Amino acid sequence: MIDINLFLKSATLNKEDLASKLSAFFNITVVDKVTNNTLVVDSDCFVDWEYIASLISNENLNFVFLEEFSDRNFKRDKYVDSGIKFINNTESVFKTCPIAKYSSEIKCNRPVLFLDRDGILNEDTGYVYKYSDSIIFKDMIEVIKQANSLSIPVVIVTNQAGVARGMYTVEDVDNFHTKLLAYYSSFGAKVDHIEICPFHKEKGNEEWRFDSLLRKPNPGMHLKGLAKVSGTILNSLMVGDKESDRVNLKGISTLLLSGNYDMKNSQDICSTRQELCEKISKYLNNLLDLS
Ligand SMILES: [Mg+2]
Structure with a gap:
């Protein structure tokens, strides 16, 4: 000891x-x-x-x-x-x-499914802020429902530097998410929590120009989300489509979808959405076996 x-x-x-x-x-x-x-x-x-x-x-x-x-x-x-x-x-x-520093005593025993948004939940056409059902990938709805059925909290973690860059507002992002959650809800799928990082280290006016611990690959959004859903980092899974979705946290696993951005590291890469969904599904089922 x-x-x-x-x-x-x-x-x-x-x-x-x-x-x-x-x-x-x-x-x-x-x-x-x-x-x-x-x-x-x-x-x-x-x-x-x-x-x-x-x-x-x-x-x-x-x-x-x-x-x-x-x-x-x-x-x-x-x-x-x-x-x-x-x-x-x-x-x-x-x-x-x-x-993470938790604000009150909570039991931390549940791994969490963390999902990047742009490119994973919706088409990434660059600084997306206008919602439409047509840009939402349907395959992830089943993944979210599976996590729900296994009592694994689902948390969206999304860098939204478009706010810092003045391209849209936090209200625009929140409105997008309200519509997204309502759409999921119509299929019986539930996202437990959403974290956004509107900051950027170099871009934008002073209000948003900030080297934030929330911005991936920093793990602030994940840590904040864990505290919100009483989750533990260990065995949690992060799903994304960029190198920066490999967050600086020990104990978390990562699955990345290739094709949207260049990948430096070939580890844990899926080349199709189908492969990605299957791997997430398998991962979630294995978590059940571990518990
Ligand atoms: Mg992305």
């Missing part, structure tokens, strides 16, 4: 509760200052410790927790690195692994 020094920055934190949770995975010593192998906790939170434990082998990891900050000048949530950091000082090289 790994030795961890626990440093609680705030006096209001429940020391016993946190220490008992951590002690399932680490040998805990509560300390009063930051030392080697220190887990620093500065605000009350719930964390998927099971996931963290799965990552800690011989790797040198620096866990960065995401925290929402709101600013009334901004129209959408922004997330920053914050909260807890686990710093393993025994090695000189650090890896960063963002983890």
Whole structure:
């Protein structure tokens, strides 16, 4: 078992509760200052410790927790690195692994089906914002229904930099999604949650020009979505059609549809929609066997 020094920055934190949770995975010593192998906790939170434990082998990891900050000048949530950091000082090289910070105690035991939108759920003609039933791929409706029947939450995660670029508004994106969900609903298919990233690192005016942790391949939308549907990263599946859909998260599997964009990596690629749907279906059924 790994030795961890626990440093609680705030006096209001429940020391016993946190220490008992951590002690399932680490040998805990509560300390009063930051030392080697220190887990620093500065605000009350719930964390998927099971996931963290799965990552800690011989790797040198620096866990960065995401925290929402709101600013009334901004129209959408922004997330920053914050909260807890686990710093393993025994090695000189650090890896960063963002983890969701949950707002309340929830049970995290369900893998999630994450779906990219453009190119997977609807035709990608470039910065799509006008909804029409005719651009929606019907094959994914059956996939979503299968996930529903297996109680696997379905979350759409979509970069929408068209907002940052001034091509359409967040309201346009929300309207598209309202219509999309209504269309799915007419077939008895349910999407549990949708996350969008309207930001872009370089494009647009100040309001949207932001190096957001939400923008794929950053995992912010996934982490936020996991907290919303009480999901766990482990064994979750991401389906997309771009290299950036391979998000920076350990424990998640990926399936990509080729043909829409160049792929650098030939791993987990499907060349047809039929193959993609079959592989997702098989993956979801296997999850049932694992549970
Ligand atoms: Mg796409």
